[in-house]
Amino acid sequence: MSSESRESVVHRGLAALLAKRRALLAEGYRAVGWKAAFGSAEAKRRLGLPHLLVGFLTDRSVVPSGTVVSVEGWRRPVVEPEVAVRLRDSVRPGSSPEAVAEAVGELGPALELADVHRPPEEDLEAVAADNIFHRYAVVGEMRPVAFLGSLAGRVGRVFRKDSQVAVVDDLEAVPGRVVDVLAEMARVLAGLGEALCPGDLVICGSVIPPLFLEPGDESVGFHVDGLGAVSVRVRVGNAKR
Numbered sequence: 001m002s003s004e005s006r007e008s009v010v011h012r013g014l015a016a017l018l019a020k021r022r023a024l025l026a027e028g029y030r031a032v033g034w035k036a037a038f039g040s041a042e043a044k045r046r047l048g049l050p051h052l053l054v055g056f057l058t059d060r061s062v063v064p065s066g067t068v069v070s071v072e073g074w075r076r077p078v079v080e081p082e083v084a085v086r087l088r089d090s091v092r093p094g095s096s097p098e099a100v101a102e103a104v105g106e107l108g109p110a111l112e113l114a115d116v117h118r119p120p121e122e123d124l125e126a127v128a129a130d131n132i133f134h135r136y137a138v139v140g141e142m143r144p145v146a147f148l149g150s151l152a153g154r155v156g157r158v159f160r161k162d163s164q165v166a167v168v169d170d171l172e173a174v175p176g177r178v179v180d181v182l183a184e185m186a187r188v189l190a191g192l193g194e195a196l197c198p199g200d201l202v203i204c205g206s207v208i209p210p211l212f213l214e215p216g217d218e219s220v221g222f223h224v225d226g227l228g229a230v231s232v233r234v235r236v237g238n239a240k241r
Helices: 003-026 041-047 097-103 124-129 178-191
Strands: 031-037 053-058 062-064 068-070 077-087 104-115 134-139 156-160 163-168 201-206 218-224 228-235
Touching: 003 053, 003 124, 031 178, 053 134, 053 178, 077 178, 077 218, 077 228, 097 104, 097 178, 104 201, 104 218, 104 228, 134 201, 134 228, 178 201
Parallel strands: 031 201, 062 134, 068 228
Antiparallel strands: 031 053, 077 104, 077 201, 104 134, 156 163, 156 218, 218 228
């Protein structure tokens, strides 16, 4: 598939996604923000993406730390530890890294729960239209920061069933720099008639490969130095394979 046709496929998928978002808002859902997906250089190369994908968050999918979530009926539930951003100013297409950093008002840890029910390579348009597997974002306390454009020096620790399973010395190595992710999201959304606005919550992509959940209750936690911790208890049941 050519890069031009791949771009067309992605655009159709994201246009369908935003139509779904508008329908949910008309039903009474409240817009909370956005999610970044497949933003790493490796993911873009593997999928032939022209840019990262953007999903949306609502008040029905964003839940507080400590929430118990059932994934009964999900086909392939995963958890992804991410850094969450709350914007105090808009991020406009073409903004400098410094301007993007100044737009960040708060940072916090988050865990995204997703149902990876099909390989994205098989039908990228459908994956984009279905909010890129998103089901929940579990968000910890958001803390005001003077963001200097980098997460350097902040170490993340991932826990599973109370045992540490990963230490992340560079929180931007996998998903990309927060300022670059936000700038790219701003460009993508502008092309779809949307924008990153003050008050938006953005989860910026998983800092490690997804953690696939096995049958039986699970607890997953994510701690970031200087930003606190977030946790979720997951009731997996007999997830379909």
